[in-house]
Amino acid sequence: MIDIDLHRRLPTFALDVAFRNDAGITALFGRSGSGKSMTIGMIAGLARPDSGHVRIGGTVLVDTTAKTFVPLHKRRIGLVFQDAHLFPHLSVRKNLAFGQSFAPKAERTIGLDAVVETLGIAHLLGRRPAKLSGGERQRVAIGRALLACPRLLLFDEPFAALDRQRKLEVLPLIERLRDEFKIPIIYVSHAMEEVVRLATHVVVLDAGKVSAAGTPEAVFAGASVLGEDRRFGRSTVLSTVVGDHDAAYGLTALHHPAGTLWLAGMAGPQGATARVLVHATDVTLAVGAPGQLSTRSTLSGTITALDPDGALAAVEIALNGGGWLVALATRRALDDLALSVGSAVSALVKTVALDEGSVGR
Template identity: 50%
Template sequence: MSGEPAITVDVRFHRGDFTLEAAFSAGPGLTALFGRSGSGKTTLIDLIAGLARPEGGRIAVAGHVLVETQRRLFLPPHRRRVGVVFQDARLFPHLTVAQNLAYGRVFARLPHDRAEFAAVTGMLGIETLLTRQPAGLSGGERQRVAIGRALLARPRLLLMDEPLAALDDARKAEILPYIERLRDEAGVPIVYVSHSVAEVARLAATLVVLDGGRVAASGPAEAILRRADLIPLHGEPGALLDMVVEGTDEASGLTRLVGRAGHLLVPDLARSIGAAVRVRIPARDVLVATHVPQGLSARNALPGRIAALVPDGKGVLIEIDCGGAILLARLTEAAVRDLALVPGREVYAVVKSAAFDPDGFGTTRPAVAI
């Protein structure tokens, strides 16, 4: 339905000593449910999927109401058209990959569609695995098959409950680009559970932070991840920048990115010119200079203006507006005082090229020309 959010949730649920009261709405793309263990992330997934029944509230996906307790409406799981991908792939061990993939369509009573099957397996890079058994697959391959099975049932919404939690770092790096493709190409909104700042920063458009069964905050990921009051138990607050690969810097051999904040030199990226990337810069990696830096090894000095100073108990977080993009720097109170930093002052945000992790760059949308 036109104008409807991709998902709207407003529910109350009680189990034992735990009470969940959560309300949020989100648009298309990937929405991350983020928070410490026991905050209610998986419970919320169960409520959306129909694996648990709320005591009160409403859940709707693209205008289709799944739960509305005032009307005593509760669609059972098989009528919701909600796909679920768990931490473990839950593939049938006695079936081949192709048979596991087909199961989702059979369950949803959908006929085989050769073109759709080829598109999904190609997008997930599993077309060469179709005759193999699950026991012979890596953890990342099994998860990609599980995602494909869910997609082939044509869901209105895809729920992913910490799908990388059981994988080592190498397998996580293998599967993350496929989740980005899924987010950008499948046209299915995703609710993604995680307690990893790196995953959320790379993947999410919208971030919902849960704490003790309540929504502590929700909104655009770049705004929420700047908030030190929400992130301290999970990682360092920082900035998210959407940028485009401009080319290779001839003098340094580094990759040159361009965006609202200006130009950045980062370690060599295997991305084509025009590719759109998301860059996360933690506050601890940013220095602040009051004049054009000279005699420094750092390659990046972005001009900007101080937008705000936020005390956070560990010092002061400096919000720097660089062409409309907000960077974050963590300084001591003494440094703020000595440099006479106040809102409105023009400064330079200084970042070392070596501070960037080459595996930490995400894809934000399909490649664009520049």
């Protein structure tokens, strides 16, 4: 159990953050400057809160009422930042051994061999950091943090400096840490794709306060949570069930009560639940059954809200059978189609717009 309740006042900023999660990955999501890094800094012990507590499992790390403050080096918390911060003069093996030295011998429940195998870094053990790619350095940094046998892992924008291909190499490893080692993880990011794929619980911060919390599907429903950009940041998370895989075309059916989405690539075993991120700019609206189009993914629903913004409008759609979808269209198109609150619509999503790398499994 992660139980966080932190409050701190600065001359130009006030932080009031509280959240809990029983298992899996807790994602702290929000715009730059929303208080994400300040929050994990206090969890790690880099700063003291004015009031509040930090409890991990049955261990109290901070409790201002009881005047408890466990120093950073005794908290047994693993940290992974944007920069891997590896020791340049040490080999990968010795960098990993340094992490292991923080765990008391009687509590070293995670072994070097298991970490090396999980992260796929056996061939790197003799190299120094200068000879590693960005993705390889992050793997080693994760391994070093994991070998400390921590009570908690903190990831602060760990992939911000990596390109898409390197991210796709490392993201599955975070999933394996979540599923195999069962260590609670707090993951800081403003990349919705990473949050949707990894998180079991999302806490949205805005100006130092929690504006939303819950599952990715619940938090990213409708247009209530925006990314950095009001236009391109509008997105929705849909919960689907993995269907048949069409090997001839490399497509996988993702079933929703409102229709079927087709994904390029695999999405897990048949019958599994898959979370899909759909950007509002990738949704096209149609009245009635669509005609001859290349788009094959269609969801049906009813418009529940329109949010005009200049030439554009965000369209909130209640999907048949449950769930929400947000589309972005020009106000002229909505008038031409005579669409308003209460109108039945078909929402079309291009397969090429769905990122198989961000599907949460």
